[in-house]
Amino acid sequence: DSGVTQTPKHLITATGQRVTLRCSPRSGDLSVYWYQQSLDQGLQFLIQYYNGEERAKGNILERFSAQQFPDLHSELNLSSLELGDSALYFCASSVGGAPNEQFFGPGTRLTVL
């Protein structure tokens, strides 16, 4: 158990819908990272937040947004969902702002029908 929690574990929805994925980092960690993992694209970095502020941005679509709250939990919002958004979404956390050692949650499996 990494100490990082993610909810829900599974999510099935339809195209065009909007969903919110939730992540709680390890106690004491200030950074939260979001990743998308699909079979054909490996683990893709989406975005990082550090102590409530956006720190780094990866290949995140404009339909996706995230935020980190004062209690350091984070939410990833996915809107206007497409079939191709079906994937595993992982959250990771680290102590500082540098992504040297990340601890991953169990992931949310999103299926868009």
Next chain:
Amino acid sequence: TQLLEQSPQFLSIQEGENLTVYCNSSSVFSSLQWYRQEPGEGPVLLVTVVTGGEVKKLKRLTFQFGDARKDSSLHITAAQPGDTGLYLCAGATNAGKSTFGDGTTLTVKP
């Protein structure tokens, strides 16, 4: 964009054999991590290497960071079925970005 290339992409061996997987880049990283991931679960951090030429050992696993901090290798001695999984390397830059390789899928047959 920093790219990390891992090889081989797939590796299937018998229990007891030794193996080495590689992680290469044309970019310099401030640190490099190795993770192991099982199907449907999140990656688990195995090790971080920071200094060029650094060698770290974790039981039967030996990790090496290249002198120029552009590449790394993972050597497993006497592989066991429990070593089966996806091995990912990730490079971190001073700019605060982390890049993951596509991984090596290792299968160890009993």
